[in-house]
Amino acid sequence: MRALVQRVSSARVTVDEAVAGEIGNGLLVFVCAMKGDTEKECEWLARKIVNLRIFRDEADRMNRSLADIGGSALIVSQFTLAAETKGNRPGFSTAAPPDEGKRLYENFSANVSALGVAVANGIFGADMRVDLANDGPVTIWLDTASG
Known part of the structure; x- marks a missing residue:
């Protein structure tokens, strides 16, 4: 699985002008299931993200995790994280098929x-x-493939 994680003070996702999800302080997580991914990758990536120490502590250093600050996560599926960019037109053949991707996205969440x-x-x-x-x-x- 691949994820792009952004520390945010707020984030919102809308579909057809309706708010689908919204958070305050926390992490915006774009996630993509790759071919061959299983629940094992979902579990590893979830633990990694929740415990990633990228929030400021009292000394203004990145030393606190999402769990430490009691923050929220806005999780958004983004198959384009699987982009193969060898040429000028990205390919996405390494992304999990849609049904599998959805199942793993829900499992990760x-x-x-x-x-x-x-x-x-x-x-x-x-x-x-x-x-x-x-x-x-x-x-x-x-990227779970990179450990």
């Missing part, structure tokens, strides 16, 4: 929630608009 984090979601496969206030900015790339 459930894993984050099970770790005690309030979760909001986008709508899998929908044309979404994402608005955010990136705090820092802090943006982290994670």
Whole structure:
């Protein structure tokens, strides 16, 4: 699985002008299931993201996790994270097929929630608009294939 994680002071996803998910302080997580991914990758990535120490502590250092601050996660499916960009037109053949991608996206969200984090979601496969206030900015790339 791949994820692009952004520390935010707020984030919202809308579909057809209706708010699908919204959070205050926390993480906006764009996630993509790759071919061959299983629940094992969902669990690993959820733990990694919830415990990633990228929030400021009292000394203004990145030393606190999402769990530490009691923040929320807005989780948005984004198959374009699987982009193969060898040429000028991206290919997405390494992304999990849609049915499998949706199942793993939902499993990942459930894993984050099970770790005690309030979760909001986008709508899998929908044309979404994402608005955010990136705090820092802090943006982290994670890939379970890289460990």
